[in-house]
Amino acid sequence: MRITVLLPGVLRPAAGNQSTLELEVQEQATLGAVLDELAGRYPLLDRRLRDERSSLRRYVNFYVDGEECRRLDGPATVLRPDTEIQILPSVAGG
Amino acid sequence: MHLLAIGTRKGLWLATSRDRTSWEVRGPLLPMTEVYAVAIDPRRPRLLAGTTSSHFGPTVMTSDDLGETWEEPDHAPLSFPEDTALERVWQLALTDDPDVVYAGTQPSALFRSEDGGRTYSLVRGLWEHPHRKDWGAGYGGQAVHTVLPDPTDSKRLTVAMSTGGVYRTTDGGESWEASNKGVKAYFLPDPYPEFGQCVHKVARHPSTPDRLYLQNHHGVYRSSDGGATWDSIADGLPSDFGFPIAVHPHDPEVVYNFPLVADGERFPPGGECAVYRSPDGGESWTALRTGLPDGFWTAVMRDAMCTDTATPAGVYFGSRSGSVYASPDEGETWHRVVEHLPDVVCVRAAEV
Numbered sequence: 001m002r003i004t005v006l007l008p009g010v011l012r013p014a015a016g017n018q019s020t021l022e023l024e025v026q027e028q029a030t031l032g033a034v035l036d037e038l039a040g041r042y043p044l045l046d047r048r049l050r051d052e053r054s055s056l057r058r059y060v061n062f063y064v065d066g067e068e069c070r071r072l073d074g075p076a077t078v079l080r081p082d083t084e085i086q087i088l089p090s091v092a093g094g
Numbered sequence: 095m096h097l098l099a100i101g102t103r104k105g106l107w108l109a110t111s112r113d114r115t116s117w118e119v120r121g122p123l124l125p126m127t128e129v130y131a132v133a134i135d136p137r138r139p140r141l142l143a144g145t146t147s148s149h150f151g152p153t154v155m156t157s158d159d160l161g162e163t164w165e166e167p168d169h170a171p172l173s174f175p176e177d178t179a180l181e182r183v184w185q186l187a188l189t190d191d192p193d194v195v196y197a198g199t200q201p202s203a204l205f206r207s208e209d210g211g212r213t214y215s216l217v218r219g220l221w222e223h224p225h226r227k228d229w230g231a232g233y234g235g236q237a238v239h240t241v242l243p244d245p246t247d248s249k250r251l252t253v254a255m256s257t258g259g260v261y262r263t264t265d266g267g268e269s270w271e272a273s274n275k276g277v278k279a280y281f282l283p284d285p286y287p288e289f290g291q292c293v294h295k296v297a298r299h300p301s302t303p304d305r306l307y308l309q310n311h312h313g314v315y316r317s318s319d320g321g322a323t324w325d326s327i328a329d330g331l332p333s334d335f336g337f338p339i340a341v342h343p344h345d346p347e348v349v350y351n352f353p354l355v356a357d358g359e360r361f362p363p364g365g366e367c368a369v370y371r372s373p374d375g376g377e378s379w380t381a382l383r384t385g386l387p388d389g390f391w392t393a394v395m396r397d398a399m400c401t402d403t404a405t406p407a408g409v410y411f412g413s414r415s416g417s418v419y420a421s422p423d424e425g426e427t428w429h430r431v432v433e434h435l436p437d438v439v440c441v442r443a444a445e446v
Contacts, residue, residue, distance in 0.1 A: 011150075044168045048150035051179035052170075059149045089149045093126070 327376025
C-alpha cells in the first residue's frame with residue numbers, strides 16, 4: 001500500500017530537499033516500520049527523528065492522518081492505505 | 095590571526111583578532127543548538143562542534159572553512175549500542191595525530207575518531223568498566239567532560255566525569271583505573287572513596303604531562319605524578335568551589351581558576367569578577383581584575399575558560415550571562431570580547 005510522509009522545512013535537507021515522500025509499504029505496516037524504511041533511505045533524517053534505541057525524539061511529533069501518534073499506539077500504530085504522516089517539531093524551548 | 099570559538103546554549107560564535115584586544119565577532123552559527131564542546135585544529139584548520147538540538151538530538155559537526163559551512167556524516171558520528179542513547183557531547187579533544195580525536199559524552203563514555211573527528215567508535219574498556227553502574231549524575235548529568243590525551247604517549251589518557259571522578263588508562267583504553275587518591279567527596283559517607291568524586295575539570299600541562307590541576311565540587315588539587323595522587327591547593331583562594339581550571343601553555347607552574355562562593359551560591363565573592371592566577375603550582379594565588387566588571391552575578395562553567403598557545407599567553411573566559419573576556423598578557427589586563435550572548439558553556443582559542 002502507498003503512504004505519504006510530509007516533512008517540515010527544517011528536515012527537508014536531510015531527505016534530499018523533498019517536502020513529500022511517497023512510500024510503498026506492506027499492508028498493515030506500522031509507523032515504526034515506515035520509519036525503519038525511511039532510515040534505510042535517509043539515515044541522517046532518521047537520526048533527527050529517533051535515537052539509538054529507536055525511541056521517537058521527545059519534541060518531534062508524528063501525526064497519522066491528523067492524530068498525534070502518541071494518542072494512538074505510538075510507533076506501533078497500524079497504518080491504512082493512503083495514510084498521511086505529517087512530521088512536525090513541537091512548539092517548545094525558549 | 096587569533097580565533098576564539100564561543101559555544102553557547104543557543105549556538106556558536108567566532109571571534110577573530112590581530113591583537114587580542116579588539117575582536118570581530120561572527121554568529122550565531124549552528125543556531126538553536128547547545129554547543130557544549132568545541133575544538134579548533136589549526137593544522138587543517140578544522141572546527142569541530144558538539145551540538146545538541148532539543149528537537150533533533152545531538153551530533154558532531156565539522157567545518158573546514160572556519161565556520162562558513164558545516165558537515166556531518168549521514169550515519170551518526172557517535173552512537174551507543176542500541177540500549178543507550180547519546181544525550182550530549184561534552185568534550186572534543188585533539189591529539190598529536192591530526193586524525194585521532196576523542197569525544198567525552200553524556201552518558202559517561204569515551205569515543206575515539208580516526209578520521210579527524212568526523213566519525214567515532216566507542217572505547218569499550220571504559221564503557222564496560224565494572225564501576226559504571228555506580229557512577230552518579232550531578233545536576234548537569236552524568237558525563238565525561240574532561241579528556242586529556244598524554245602528548246608524550248598515545249596509549250595514555252586521563253578522563254574525568256561528573257559524578258565518578260578521574261580515570262586513567264596506560265594501554266590505549268583497554269583498561270582503566272580510578273585515580274582519585276586525596277580528592278574529597280564530602281557528599282558521600284566515605285569522604286575519600288576510590289571513585290564517586292564530582293570532578294568539575296582537570297587541566298594538564300602539554301609539555302609536563304605528569305602535572306595536572308583539578309577543580310572539584312569543593313576542592314582544588316594538584317597532581318605531580320600523572321594523577322596517581324592529589325594534594326590540595328585551595329589555600330589562598332577565596333573559595334574552593336568553582337568549575338573551570340586552566341594551565342598556562344608554556345609554564346606548568348602557572349594555573350588559572352575562577353572561584354565561586356560555594357555550591358549553594360555560585361557567584362564570585364561579592365559579585366566581583368576575578369580570575370585567580372598562581373605562579374607556583376597553586377601554593378599562592380593572586381586575583382586579576384584589571385578590566386573586569388563588578389556586579390558580576392553569574393558563573394563561569396567548566397569549559398568556559400581556556401588559554402591559547404601564543405607568547406605572551408592569552409587567557410579567556412565566558413559567563414552564563416553571555417559575556418566573554420580576553421587577556422592578551424597572561425591575565426594582567428582584560429578586554430571584553432562580546433556581551434549579551436546566550437549562556438556561554440565553552441570557549442576555545444587558537445592561532446589560525
